[in-house]
Amino acid sequence: MAPPNDSSQPRLAAGCRWAPSDKTGTEENRMILFPEGAIKLQGTGRQVLERCDGQRSFGEIIADLQKEFRAADPQKIRADISVFLEQLQRRRIVDY
Amino acid sequence: MFPSPLALIAEITHRCPLHCVYCSNPIEMAAAQSELSTSEWTSVFQQAGKLGMLHAHFTGGEPLARADLTELIAAARAAGLYTNLITSGVGLPDERLQTLVAAGLDHIQVSFQDSRDEAAHWIAGAKAHAHKIDLARAIRRHKVAFTVNLVVHRQNLDHLEEMIAFIQQLEPERIEIAHAQYYGWALANRAALMPTREHVENALAIVESAEERLAGRIRIDSVVPDYYAKYPKACMGGWGQRLMLINPAGKVLPCHAAEVLPGLSFENVREKTLEWIWQESPSFCRFRGEGWMPEPCRSCERRTEDFGGCRCQAFLLAGDATATDPACSLAPSHHLVESAVSDANSRAISAHSHPAGSFVKLQAQTRDHWKYRTNRE
Numbered sequence: 001m002a003p004p005n006d007s008s009q010p011r012l013a014a015g016c017r018w019a020p021s022d023k024t025g026t027e028e029n030r031m032i033l034f035p036e037g038a039i040k041l042q043g044t045g046r047q048v049l050e051r052c053d054g055q056r057s058f059g060e061i062i063a064d065l066q067k068e069f070r071a072a073d074p075q076k077i078r079a080d081i082s083v084f085l086e087q088l089q090r091r092r093i094v095d096y
Numbered sequence: 097m098f099p100s101p102l103a104l105i106a107e108i109t110h111r112c113p114l115h116c117v118y119c120s121n122p123i124e125m126a127a128a129q130s131e132l133s134t135s136e137w138t139s140v141f142q143q144a145g146k147l148g149m150l151h152a153h154f155t156g157g158e159p160l161a162r163a164d165l166t167e168l169i170a171a172a173r174a175a176g177l178y179t180n181l182i183t184s185g186v187g188l189p190d191e192r193l194q195t196l197v198a199a200g201l202d203h204i205q206v207s208f209q210d211s212r213d214e215a216a217h218w219i220a221g222a223k224a225h226a227h228k229i230d231l232a233r234a235i236r237r238h239k240v241a242f243t244v245n246l247v248v249h250r251q252n253l254d255h256l257e258e259m260i261a262f263i264q265q266l267e268p269e270r271i272e273i274a275h276a277q278y279y280g281w282a283l284a285n286r287a288a289l290m291p292t293r294e295h296v297e298n299a300l301a302i303v304e305s306a307e308e309r310l311a312g313r314i315r316i317d318s319v320v321p322d323y324y325a326k327y328p329k330a331c332m333g334g335w336g337q338r339l340m341l342i343n344p345a346g347k348v349l350p351c352h353a354a355e356v357l358p359g360l361s362f363e364n365v366r367e368k369t370l371e372w373i374w375q376e377s378p379s380f381c382r383f384r385g386e387g388w389m390p391e392p393c394r395s396c397e398r399r400t401e402d403f404g405g406c407r408c409q410a411f412l413l414a415g416d417a418t419a420t421d422p423a424c425s426l427a428p429s430h431h432l433v434e435s436a437v438s439d440a441n442s443r444a445i446s447a448h449s450h451p452a453g454s455f456v457k458l459q460a461q462t463r464d465h466w467k468y469r470t471n472r473e
Binding site: 089 | 178180205241311312317
């Protein structure tokens with residue numbers, strides 16, 4: 001499966017959802033639940049997945065986060081997020 | 097304080113319309129009239145949610161045999177749990193599937209016994225195969241995650257590629273290739289279920305190739321059967337570490353087989369809270385930590401990974417629940433597993449003929465071969 005392109009619309013895969021808010025340890029973390037387990041997300045990972053609502057395009061999400069993290073190299077942000085989403089796609093947690 | 101459990105296995109009934117020869121339910125099953133009520137299960141889910149549990153796995157028997165399954169799933173969701181239905185698929189017409197999904201079902205796992213109708217009939221003792229195919233098609237019309245659980249063993253590992261190809265076209269998100277484990281009925285039928293070395297090695301290669309081919313489309317999970325592995329499985333992620341099972345009568349167990357262990361008294365949700373049972377009960381504390389471990393486990397660097405393997409298997413094979421799991425190559429009683437493996441590799445694989453029409457005739461036909469799972473009278 002290829003990495004996402006600018007017009008892809010990443011979203012959580014069927015049967016994958018955010019844990020109810022009282023399940024999280026802190027304000028920092030949120031969890032995504034899927035059939036065989038859960039992953040804890042914080043920082044950038046969390047910010048990326050919160051934007052994967054099936055409406056926003058990958059291009060829009062990247063642009064948003066490049067603005068958010070002005071100090072970081074925009075190309076690196078794009079590359080890192082692409083790899084992150086590909087890994088989650090392989091685990092069938094994200095579709096795009 | 098011991099960390100909270102992650103998942104609840106809600107074994108809501110032992111009733112089942114199938115008779116699978118690999119079933120890991122206890123041979124002594126809970127009677128229908130002893131089953132927890134809807135409100136009792138609701139209280140259990142609320143406690144589980146407050147304890148910090150994340151997942152509820154609905155299983156049995158056949159969980160669809162519970163008329164209140166929709167209410168149970170809704171109750172688990174209301175308690176904040178992710179809901180997973182582990183089912184044979186028998187008893188799930190489209191309207192009922194819709195109702196379950198609407199009630200908040202997150203994930204459904206459907207078992208398949210084979211790619212071939214007749215072979216599936218042999219294994220399950222019932223003609224369920226066509227129903228499962230219909231169900232798989234229906235599931236694809238709903239927004240729910242779908243896993244196919246393919247149970248593999250001596251009777252079907254010779255055509256694993258065919259079975260994977262068959263399952264692939266049902267389009268699940270995940271495929272679990274589950275080597276039969278020997279508990280309950282499966283232990284009684286072990287000789288008929290034990291694969292050969294060739295089966296196991298071929299399976300490894302076939303699964304690896306299928307994983308690559310299906311990467312990004314379907315995820316495949318498979319584990320080498322413990323009899324053929326060097327080290328034992330970390331059964332349930334360890335006794336009382338991550339998982340809690342509640343049986344149909346409300347008994348709280350660290351796994352589905354633990355009632356076979358002598359000298360342990362298990363608590364009931366009708367009498368005690370889940371929190372107390374998890375944290376304080378003698379049964380849950382019994383095999384936590386390292387104090388109970390014999391050598392070689394006590395000094396073994398793997399002890400925090402596999403916890404010395406499965407307590408129930410140690411008891412069932414070696415007669416001692418505190419012993420190193422005989423599946424471990426370092427276990428003093430490893431010869432018990434070695435001789436079963438050796439036997440499996442020296443016998444011919446018996447061929448089937450056509451399964452008889454009725455279950456009673458099928459039982460008679462296979463009497464010398466294996467025992468079909470049957471409900472209590």
